[in-house]
Amino acid sequence: MKLPIYMDYHATTPVDPRVLEAMLPFFSQKFGNSASRNHAFGWEAEEAVETARKQVADLIGANAKEVIFTSGATEANNLAIKGAAEMYREKGNHVITCVTEHKAVIDTCKKLEKQGSRVTYLPVQKDGRISLDDLRAAITGKTILITIMTANNEIGVLQPVEEIGAIAKEKGILFHTDAVQAAGKIPFDVNKAKADLVSVSAHKMYGPKGVGALYVRRRNPRVLLAEQISGGGHERGMRSGTLNVPGIVGLGRAAELCRLEMASDTERLRALRDRLNVKLHENLDEIYINGSQDHRLPHNLNISFAYVEGESLLMGINDVAVSSGSACTSASLEPSYVLKALGAGDDLAHSSIRFGLGRWTTEEEVDYVVEKLTSVVRRLREMSPLYEMVKEGVDLSKMQWVAH
Amino acid sequence: MAYSDKVIDHYENPRNVGSLPKNDANVGTGLVGAPECGDVMKLQVKVNPDTGVIDDAKFKTFGCGSAIASSSLATEWLKGKTVDQALAIKNTDIVAELSLPPVKIHCSVLAEDAIKAAIADYKKKQDELKPGVATGQHAQPTA
Numbered sequence: 001m002k003l004p005i006y007m008d009y010h011a012t013t014p015v016d017p018r019v020l021e022a023m024l025p026f027f028s029q030k031f032g033n034s035a036s037r038n039h040a041f042g043w044e045a046e047e048a049v050e051t052a053r054k055q056v057a058d059l060i061g062a063n064a065k066e067v068i069f070t071s072g073a074t075e076a077n078n079l080a081i082k083g084a085a086e087m088y089r090e091k092g093n094h095v096i097t098c099v100t101e102h103k104a105v106i107d108t109c110k111k112l113e114k115q116g117s118r119v120t121y122l123p124v125q126k127d128g129r130i131s132l133d134d135l136r137a138a139i140t141g142k143t144i145l146i147t148i149m150t151a152n153n154e155i156g157v158l159q160p161v162e163e164i165g166a167i168a169k170e171k172g173i174l175f176h177t178d179a180v181q182a183a184g185k186i187p188f189d190v191n192k193a194k195a196d197l198v199s200v201s202a203h204k205m206y207g208p209k210g211v212g213a214l215y216v217r218r219r220n221p222r223v224l225l226a227e228q229i230s231g232g233g234h235e236r237g238m239r240s241g242t243l244n245v246p247g248i249v250g251l252g253r254a255a256e257l258c259r260l261e262m263a264s265d266t267e268r269l270r271a272l273r274d275r276l277n278v279k280l281h282e283n284l285d286e287i288y289i290n291g292s293q294d295h296r297l298p299h300n301l302n303i304s305f306a307y308v309e310g311e312s313l314l315m316g317i318n319d320v321a322v323s324s325g326s327a328c329t330s331a332s333l334e335p336s337y338v339l340k341a342l343g344a345g346d347d348l349a350h351s352s353i354r355f356g357l358g359r360w361t362t363e364e365e366v367d368y369v370v371e372k373l374t375s376v377v378r379r380l381r382e383m384s385p386l387y388e389m390v391k392e393g394v395d396l397s398k399m400q401w402v403a404h
Numbered sequence: 405m406a407y408s409d410k411v412i413d414h415y416e417n418p419r420n421v422g423s424l425p426k427n428d429a430n431v432g433t434g435l436v437g438a439p440e441c442g443d444v445m446k447l448q449v450k451v452n453p454d455t456g457v458i459d460d461a462k463f464k465t466f467g468c469g470s471a472i473a474s475s476s477l478a479t480e481w482l483k484g485k486t487v488d489q490a491l492a493i494k495n496t497d498i499v500a501e502l503s504l505p506p507v508k509i510h511c512s513v514l515a516e517d518a519i520k521a522a523i524a525d526y527k528k529k530q531d532e533l534k535p536g537v538a539t540g541q542h543a544q545p546t547a
Contacts (some may be wrong), residue, residue, distance in 0.1 A: 311444055311468035315407070315415055326442060326468070334465065346440035383421050383463040383472065385446035386439060401438035 004319040005365045009204075009299065009358030010153050011323060015250065016206040016359070022253040023208065026246035035234060045245045056213050060179070060198060061189035068214045068235045069248050073180045074104040075228075076199035076214035077147075078274030079239060080176045081108045085117055086196065088174070089182045092142035098122045098130050098159070099341045101149055105178055118142070124341050128157035128221040145174045150182035150193070154325065154338040155291030155352055157298025158182070165194030169211050169345060180204050180212075184258030185227060185297060186266065190215055192395040198224045200255075202247065205357060207254030208310035211247030211256040214239075241341050270298035270340060276355060276366045277301055279298050290325075290339055291351060291400025299357040304348040304372075306341075307387035308380040313353060317374030324331075347386075347396075407469055408503035416474035419480045422462040424448040429533055432526025434518040443467030443511065445475045445520035449482055449490070451526055452514055458482050458490060463518075470508040474498050474515035 006014075014025075026048060035050045036042025040151050050064065057064040070076045085095060097109050106233035109119045114329060122130045130148060139146075146168050148159050160179045160257045161177055182196075182204035198215035200272035202208055216238065217223045231240025258265075280287060287307040287322055302325075310326030325336030325347070339349035355369075381387040385395060407415075424431045426433075430451050437444040443466060450460040461479035465472045477498055480492050498504070498512035 307466060309467050310470075312415070312472060315412075315469040344440075350439070350442035383418060383464055384466045385435065385444055386466045388446075388464055389425065396439060401440070401444075402436060 001362070001368060004321055005355060005369060006321045007355050007361065007365070007369060008323055009158070009356035009361075010156075011208045011355065011356065012203045012209065014360070015203075015208055016254060016257060018257060019207055019250045023246045023250040024248050026147075027269070028245065032245075033271055033338050034245055037231065041279045041367065043299065044242075046260070046322055049245060052251050052255075053247045055252035055256040055259075056200070057215075059184060059188075059259045060215060062189055062215050063218065065236075065363075065374060066190075066215050066217055066218050068238050068391035069243060069251075070212045070214055071210055071244070072203075072212040073178065073199045073308055074212075075239075076212050077102070077104040077176075077178055078108050078203075078227050079214055079225060080199060081105065081145065081147055081198040081214075082112065082224070082228055083238065084174055084176070085112050086226035087224050088139055088144040092140075092144040093117045094120070094140055094142040094144065096120045096122060096135065096143060096146045096148075098124060098148050100128060100155075100157075100338045101147070102153055102178055102180070105147055105149070108148055110364050122148075126153050126344075127295070128290070128338075128342055129159055129292060130164075132160065132163055132167065139167075139171055142169070143173050147176040147178070149199075150177045150179040150188060151300075152291070152338060153181050153282050154336060155302045155342075156297035156325075157291040158186075158295040158297065160295075161193045161195065165192075165296050168196075169194045170305070179290060181297060181300075183298065184255060185217055185261065187262070190217070197225075202251035202254055205254045205258045208247050208250040210236045211251045213251065229282060234244065245368065265359060266298050269360075269361065270363055271356070272363060272366050273299055273301050273357055275363065277303075277359075278369060279367070279370040284377055287377075288344070288348060290342060290344065290348070299361075301355040301357075303353055303355075304344070304351040305353065305377050307384045308377055309350055310352055311344075313373075313376060314349075314382055316380065317369070317372050318383060320372060322369075323353070323354040324355075326350045361391050410477075410502050411459070411469055411473040414502070415469045415511055417462075418472060418476040418547075420460075420462050420483075421464065422436040422474065424450050424462050424463065429529050430526070431459075432522040432524070432529065434521025434523075434525060436517045436521050437467070437514050439466065443471045445471065445514055445518040447478060447515070447522045448499060449522045449526060450452060450500075451521075456488075458485050458487070467511065467514075467519060468508070470502065470504055471511040471514060474511045475518060476493050477501060478515045478519055482519065483538050487526070490519055490523055493519055 032041030032045035034045040310324030335349035495512035
């Protein structure tokens with residue numbers, strides 16, 4: 001077993017060697033511009049791009065013509081939300097999203113608000129999912145877009161996208177979903193989800209960084225977006241700029257591999273994730289899973305280790321790469337807004353660890369992480385005044401704390 | 405973010421972790437911070453009533469590595485100091501000793517607050533013991 005262990009696959013994934021192999025010829029041998037229509041170099045690049053477009057479309061049950069390549073999912077989210085808001089301004093100016101969305105969605109919505117749109121940020125329930133009743137109640141005659149993620153990047157919780165899509169369809173509202181964490185990991189079909197706009201990213205599915213795609217429905221309804229990057233009119237005029245051919249080839253191949261290996265990958269990762277969860281629960285008391293256990297990505301686990309602060313926990317397992325919702329690990333000194341939204345209390349947000357398992361995670365690694373984490377949590381609890389107080393019978397929630 | 409060697413050393417080998425009998429008249433306890441802020445420090449001093457010198461100091465901290473290191477260092481510095489010398493310890497001394505980055509300065513502030521709170525608690529107990537001052541109950545060591 002090689003150290004350090006990587007267990008942060010929600011942050012990014014390594015490029016699969018098969019993906020890299022597919023990409024390499026497109027750097028210096030087949031270097032053509034896919035927009036060059038009058039020579040073989042361009043044709044070769046264009047053909048590769050169209051193959052990739054089909055591979056991405058096949059992963060999500062779309063038609064290749066509905067796939068727009070972007071620089072990543074942040075751009076895809078920006079294009080979907082800003083592009084729709086601008087294009088359908090005559091129809092309305094209201095957007096519905098949710099408090100646990102990725103910043104690429106939240107901050108884009110905040111920008112729209114500054115420009116005069118109205119945005120509803122739906123709360124989530126304890127399990128991290130939105131309430132469909134809340135969604136229905138938020139819809140007005142001015143609502144043009146609902147944007148709710150498929151799977152959350154911190155807690156792996158799956159939103160009821162098929163039900164959301166059905167409501168959107170019924171009301172004639174566009175439905176965008178950020179499917180970055182779900183695409184390639186669990187079955188996702190644009191028609192089942194009744195989604196009109198879907199964002200995906202290559203580097204979350206064993207492809208390269210700097211490339212992603214936006215699915216834009218062409219039929220029933222035909223969705224139009226105002227371009228956010230102007231130029232040569234590439235990508236059906238929705239996203240100008242010379243195409244990142246090697247990156248797009250990588251995204252395509254990555255999508256294909258995910259589609260072909262999804263069933264076996266999912267089964268293997270679910271077993272490893274469950275092993276991690278069960279063993280941690282066997283070893284330690286007062287640990288809590290954040291978010292729904294039933295509606296969750298198979299490779300995600302997010303646990304709060306009560307009475308232990310997340311960053312100090314990470315410091316103790318410095319040969320394991322994971323993330324924490326602790327404020328001390330963020331630049332803003334605020335604990336994870338996603339965990340806060342679950343209403344479990346900020347103290348548990350500070351004590352959380354996100355585990356993201358992936359294609360190269362082994363059972364040996366899982367067992368190592370369990371052992372290491374168990375000993376560090378025990379050591380830090382011995383050092384924790386909160387743990388001591390609880391053991392003495394003090395109710396921490398009744399204490400008068402002096403915030404500083 | 406990289407930690408300084410001293411922070412890592414205090415995190416891996418914390419000095420003086422533990423608890424002193426909090427009902428002992430010669431023990432002062434400071435509990436500062438809040439769980440929702442991500443750090444809580446409990447710092448205790450045991451003062452020799454004859455000399456006014458801190459004989460022992462213990463801490464327990466819920467917080468990041470820098471918070472643990474700041475409180476560990478504080479207990480090290482407190483031992484052998486008089487109460488007045490202890491009150492002269494500044495958070496900036498801790499920042500300098502541990503090479504804390506700007507985002508971790510609040511950890512050192514919390515440690516300074518914990519020292520002051522522990523000593524205030526000790527002084528309050530001593531005042532209550534003085535003749536003529538009503539004492540609610542006689543302090544009993546718990547351990």
